[in-house]
C-alpha cells in the first residue's frame with residue numbers, strides 16, 4: 001500500500017514560494033489500478049516524481065507498506081519495487097535497448113528472447129529494436145514504448161506511468177489498454193498508477209483521482225468520477241484525438 005500524508009512541494013518563484021503540490025493525502029491499496037487526471041499544470045507529473053523519488057517534498061511523508069520512504073533515493077525506492085515511466089523519456093547514449101531492459105530487471109543474464117518478449121508486448125518488432133542504441137535516432141513514440149517495456153520488465157510493486165499515451169498516436173490505443181490489463185493480471189499484488197487524459201484509460205481504472213492546482217479535487221471509484229469528467233475541458237480534446245486516431 002502506498003500512502004501520501006500531507007504531501008507538499010514548493011518552488012521558489014520570483015522570491016515567492018509557489019505550492020505545486022499542496023497538502024495531498026492519498027492511499028493506494030494493493031492490486032489497485034488508479035488513474036490520475038486533471039488539467040495541464042495541475043501537478044500530476046510533480047506528484048509522480050515525488051512518488052518515484054526524483055523530487056523531494058517540502059513537507060509531508062510517503063509510505064510504502066507502512067515504511068516511511070520519504071528520505072529514500074530513487075535507487076532505494078526502485079529496489080523496493082517502485083517503477084516509473086517519464087512523461088518525456090530520457091535518452092541514454094551508448095546504451096542498447098537490451099541493456100536498458102537488463103538493468104530494469106536487475107538480471108544481467110536475461111536472455112534476448114525474454115527481453116524481446118517485453119518489446120513485443122508494447123508493439124515493437126523486437127528483433128529490430130533490441131540492439132538499437134537509446135539515442136536521438138529513436139522517435140519519441142518508440143522511446144516511450146521502450147520505457148513502458150522496461151517498467152513492465154521490472155514487475156513492479158508499484159508502477160507509475162506518466163501519460164503513457166503521449167507520442168504513441170500511431171500505435172493503437174487498444175494495445176496500450178491491453179498492456180495495462182496484462183500488467184494488472186500479472187502483477188496482482190502490485191498497484192498501478194497511470195497519469196492520463198485518455199477516456200479509454202480512465203474507463204479501465206478502479207479509481208480516478210482528479211488533481212488540479214496541486215490539490216485532490218475529486219477521488220473515488222471510476223463509475224462515480226468518470227461521468228463527472230466526460231465533456232469537461234480536461235477530458236474532451238484528448239478523447240476527440242483518440243477517436244480520430246481510431247478512425248471513428
Ligand SMILES: Nc1ncnc2c1ncn2[C@@H]1O[C@H](COP(=O)(O)OP(=O)(O)O)[C@@H](O)[C@H]1O
Pocket residue numbers: 011013020038039040041042043044045046047
Ligand atoms: N521545479 C519547478 N520549478 C517551477 N515550477 C515548476 C517546477 N516543477 C513544476 N513546476 C510547475 O508546476 C506546475 C505543475 O506542473 P506538472 O506537475 O508538470 O503538471 P501536470 O503534469 O499536471 O501538467 C506547472 O505550472 C509547472 O510549471
Ligand SMILES: [Mg+2]
Pocket residue numbers: 044045046087162
Ligand atoms: Mg505532466
